[in-house]
Amino acid sequence: MPIYGIGIDTSTISRMQTVLERTPSVRDRLFCAQEQADALQRGPIGSPPWVRYLTGAFALKEAVAKAMGTGFREMAWQDIRTHRNASGKPEVLLAGVATVVATRLDIEVIHVSLTREGDQVTAIAIAECARAPQSGMHAG
Numbered sequence: 001m002p003i004y005g006i007g008i009d010t011s012t013i014s015r016m017q018t019v020l021e022r023t024p025s026v027r028d029r030l031f032c033a034q035e036q037a038d039a040l041q042r043g044p045i046g047s048p049p050w051v052r053y054l055t056g057a058f059a060l061k062e063a064v065a066k067a068m069g070t071g072f073r074e075m076a077w078q079d080i081r082t083h084r085n086a087s088g089k090p091e092v093l094l095a096g097v098a099t100v101v102a103t104r105l106d107i108e109v110i111h112v113s114l115t116r117e118g119d120q121v122t123a124i125a126i127a128e129c130a131r132a133p134q135s136g137m138h139a140g
Helices: 013-022 025-030 033-042 048-068 096-104
Strands: 003-012 080-084 090-094 107-117 120-129
Touching: 003 013, 003 048, 013 025, 013 048, 025 048, 033 048, 033 080, 048 080, 048 090, 048 096, 048 107, 048 120, 090 096, 090 107, 096 107
Parallel strands: none
Antiparallel strands: 003 120, 080 090, 107 120
């Protein structure tokens, strides 16, 4: 399948911790109930494993929105849902408006990966589509 877009994001764990401590309501705006439950399986609210998990989820959402080429102009944060499969591999599920946008863009598959180094979490997303996207570039 042709690649529709590639997105990457690097997020800082300490910054996420500060945001979540200062504005607890952000958690409900950014993360669906299942993502929050998955984070709680790593550790209690505010613990380093809990914050690391949510930072990874945030970075994945950003990378996916970039790969789709839309950012969050059309979609809500909770329209991109993250989880880990049985072997721990990160995956995303689209919901709500994100599903409509992906259908409109012919995006069929989104591959994601995460890596962490110190205080940084980096996510990459590759969106594949059914047909070659219109790019505006022309062979000369």
